[in-house]
Amino acid sequence: MEYAKFDIIEVAKSLGIRFSPVQKNPVEFTAQCPFCGDKKYHLGLNHEKEQFHCFRCSEKGNSVSLYAKIRGLSNKEAYKELKNGFYAQIPIPLAEEPDMPIRSLKERHNVYYDFLELLHLNKKHYQNLANRGLNFSEIRRFKYRSIPTDAKFRRRVLDELSRRYDLDGIPGFYRDETGKMQMYYKSCGGIFIPVCNYEGYIQGLQMRLDIPKGSDEKKFRWFSSKNFNGGTGAKSWVHVVGDTTQKEAWITEGALKADISCALSNGRLFIAVPGVNAVKMLNDVLDTLEITKVYEVFDMDKRSKPEVKQALLALRRLLDEKGIKYSGCTWDENLKGFDDYCLAKTKEISQLLAA
Numbered sequence: 001m002e003y004a005k006f007d008i009i010e011v012a013k014s015l016g017i018r019f020s021p022v023q024k025n026p027v028e029f030t031a032q033c034p035f036c037g038d039k040k041y042h043l044g045l046n047h048e049k050e051q052f053h054c055f056r057c058s059e060k061g062n063s064v065s066l067y068a069k070i071r072g073l074s075n076k077e078a079y080k081e082l083k084n085g086f087y088a089q090i091p092i093p094l095a096e097e098p099d100m101p102i103r104s105l106k107e108r109h110n111v112y113y114d115f116l117e118l119l120h121l122n123k124k125h126y127q128n129l130a131n132r133g134l135n136f137s138e139i140r141r142f143k144y145r146s147i148p149t150d151a152k153f154r155r156r157v158l159d160e161l162s163r164r165y166d167l168d169g170i171p172g173f174y175r176d177e178t179g180k181m182q183m184y185y186k187s188c189g190g191i192f193i194p195v196c197n198y199e200g201y202i203q204g205l206q207m208r209l210d211i212p213k214g215s216d217e218k219k220f221r222w223f224s225s226k227n228f229n230g231g232t233g234a235k236s237w238v239h240v241v242g243d244t245t246q247k248e249a250w251i252t253e254g255a256l257k258a259d260i261s262c263a264l265s266n267g268r269l270f271i272a273v274p275g276v277n278a279v280k281m282l283n284d285v286l287d288t289l290e291i292t293k294v295y296e297v298f299d300m301d302k303r304s305k306p307e308v309k310q311a312l313l314a315l316r317r318l319l320d321e322k323g324i325k326y327s328g329c330t331w332d333e334n335l336k337g338f339d340d341y342c343l344a345k346t347k348e349i350s351q352l353l354a355a
Contacts, residue, residue, distance in 0.1 A: 006082045008050045008063040015070050016227070017043070034070055035059045072188035074212040100232045103169040109201040111165050116192065118157045119145035125191050133343040138263045142194065147207060149189045158183060171204055172223035174231035184225050188212065192223065195239045195255045195274070198289055203237040206255055206274070220254065222274075236278045238285050242269040248293045250338070251282070251315070257339045261297070264342035277307065279315045286322060293325040297338035300331065 009029060013019070020030045020041040033043040036057035045052045053060040061069070068078035102108075121129075121139070125146050129139050148154040158173075162181050167173040176182050190209035194202045205223035225231025239255035242262040246269040252258050258272035269289075273279055286294075296315065302308040312328070319326045331341045 004079075004083055005050060006063040006067075007047070008045055008052060008066065009047055011063045011067050011082065012045055012052070015067065033057060033059065072186045072190075072209050072211050077212070099226055100169045100230055102171065102232050102235070105197070105201050105203060107165075108170055108203065111161070111167065111170050112194065112202040112205060113143075114164060115157070115161055116143045116145045116194065118160060119148060119192070121191075122146045128191075132260050132339065133264050133346060134260060135263075138259075142259050143202075144194075145192045147185050147190045147192055147209075149185065149187060154183065154185070168230055169232050171232045171234040172225055174225040174228035176229070184223060184228070184231075191256075193255050193259075195237045196241065197237075198240040198244050198285065204234045208256060236274045236281050238274070238278075238281050239272040240270070240285060240289075241272075243267050244269060244289060247289075247291055248295065249286075249289065249291045250295045250297050252297045252338055253299065257337050260339040261342050264339070264346050277311055279311055279318060282315075282318065286318075286324065291324055293327065294319055296326065296328045299337045300333045301336065 012031060015034070017034055018032045023029055027047050029045040029047065030041040031043045031045060032038050032041055033054040033056060036042075036054060036059070038054065038056050042056035043052060043054045050063050051060070052062070052066055059069075064075055064078050064082060067073070067082055068075050071078060071081075073081070103111075121144055125144070126139065129144060130136075134142075148157060158181050161167065167181050168175075172184050174182055174184070186207065186209050188210045190207050193206040193208055195204050195206055197203055207221055207223055209219055209221065211219050222234035224234035226233030239258055241255075241258050249269045249271050250261065250265075251271050251273070252261060253273055253275060255272050255274075258270035262268060262270045271282065271285055271289075273281060294315075296312065298308060298312065302312060316326060329338070331338070332344075335341045335344055
């Protein structure tokens, strides 16, 4: 069976990938890799072979897998969309357009709060969160919502939100070529996770995407509209949850993991960095909360990943400079995250009480 082929250069352009202004020839192109944060055009695309390869992170594939990874689809779904010409309809980030200035914390909080109120959490996502140990009231309190993938529903939400607020300067929202307000989303869907400061204000939203099995697409990304017309980029915000009067904090990676760990540990104070390489963002939070001791509870793959080891060294240096005590925590390696450990302990206690 012969499969249709797609122009990898056109597919890449439709996905908003930035090409180098200088190209060697009409066959071999260079661009910025969308997978590793490359800014120096390490991504090579071959027009004849319909292949791509990043010489920085070693990501590689063809036009279908490129489309699939960026869109959060399986290769089969990506092929179907490309065959139907859907890629021509994807909103393209405009690299030459500067970002709108980001709005204040309270403005962002008000918009995001009402935005989440207009959305709902579907049964699949509710069950996923319940399986992680959260009860109904906790899921409601954390304001998790499903990313709207239905175009008509999404339009109603945007129209209602636009009537209440000026969305320019709010990360995740941008204007299309007609000037109409749109929102960034992924067709695979997922869960919006509010990322809050120590006062409970929503600073921004993270998206936990429903990435299909077999895809190398990152599961977590910011609700951001950087490089889109009238759009604004998100920042690497630190998430705080739990009793902020405590002077001992538990530091982990990711807002969702922190929320679950907090809920399963009777409200302990958790501070979550958006990624292991963002520990420097902790500086102001540690000062504001006057933290005296930190328990580090990054995932247990910290023992094998060099980048995590480097991040932990950076964390130790930061804490030493501030005179903050440090305690590194470990647990059963079969339980990846501290939230998994807390859930396992909760189940163990429940079984003992029921015995």
